[in-house]
Amino acid sequence: MPATTDETSPGTGPERADRTVLDARDISRALTRISHELLERNKGATDLVLLGLHTRGVPLARRIADKIATVEGAPVAVGELDVTMYRDDLRSQPTRRAHKTALPPGGIDRKVVVLVDDVLFSGRTIRAALDALADLGRPSAVRLAVLVDRGHRELPIRADHVGKNLPSALAERVSVRLSEVDGTDEVTIS
């Protein structure tokens, strides 16, 4: 029962001609900018909770939290959110492996929750995340930060903070690789 990958995972199949659109420094700069945007929008890190979406949203959320902590001089709450059970395509795929959902000790009630993911594509993952959040508590606001927005939305969902807008053809594959998961930092399109 191997876990299936989603559209944002790096390909493990045949070699493709990849074009790098973000390297490690680009990714770091994008996350720094998102961190500052979050702080500016939230007027500080008070009541801020970053929830990384499995798989690659989790390390991204931690990186943003570290950057915010450096700027603010105080730690910011980070958690992990798994949306496997809330996906609308569960029935049409082999059984997916669920991951851990871990909220910070203070929970998410009355907090500003920032969902963090690697690629925003159809919007269905974020829809599932909003459903998952509703079962976990009632944030005062929910925002979305993504490293890459590749377009092709199928639902009325938009990101509040985007590292890079990446117009892409539907047939193209956007792959985010992060050192914590994949051993290297890069975003490629093929």
Added chain:
Amino acid sequence: MKHLLSVDDLSADAIQQLFETAADMHDVQRREVKKLPALRGRTVVNMFFEDSTRTRSSFEIAGKWLSADVINVSAKGSSTSKGESLRDTVLTVCAMGVDGLVIRHPASGAALQVSEWVDASVVNAGDGTHEHPTQALLDAYTLQRRLGSLEGRHVAIVGDLTHSRVFRSNIQCLTRLGARVTVVAPPTLMPSGVGAWSAAAGFDTSYDLDDVLRRDGGPDAVMMLRVQRERMTGAYFPSPREYTVGYGLTRDRLAVLGPDVPICHPGPMNRGLEIAADAADAAQSVVLEQVSSGLAVRMAVLYHLLAGESEGGMA
């Protein structure tokens, strides 16, 4: 995999994948909203032709927490009490569009037989003296959480082995996960032909509980089995008192066990017979932990059998 009829259906990797999912499900028990939408639109029927509190409640809650529609059918009050055959009852229920069938039946092999009659996924919740796979999975899951790993660990299974489907499933599950198992019972409650079986499956047998508890530092975990009076038709031991003296987890034997050795019991317990109240209520007793683990494991089983596309799931 479409059904869960026997632990033999599962590889060690599949068991660990189930455990990983169960760990995620365990977190749901601590949430305010104990609900996941994974099985929304699926229908699960619990068909119990034997009395049950733990297993039936556990499967019912597991299905409901995964948002499945769960219906309970028991032998008492069903058409089987009017003389309808098991096959007709099962086919009637499945004709209503059931996706999952959780079945407990006093006949060994009933779950396998039912799985050949229906299109629904069948989960064996105990068939006679044959198997009870989800009980074995939850026992192993509980012990693995306590001990870190079962690889090389020594588990003693004590009690009425002849009538125990839990023991038959546990032997497969524990040995598959690398545990060393010693089964202990009076000669009258040791299954016939156990010698050849133990040699093939790789477990040890003993008639002397005190020796097993003391030898080589004692076991890493002890699993006490219920004396199943309802299945006994002969005189297997002279008196309950004599059984307790020879094979019960008494206060004295509890003292021999280290304080960190988990004590399991699948329930329901005959306090004072196979397990003393001191042992059942000791800090090292994991009896109630087994119940909460059972819920998580059964959620994992239902999720893997019913959430994905047909024929997806466990390898």
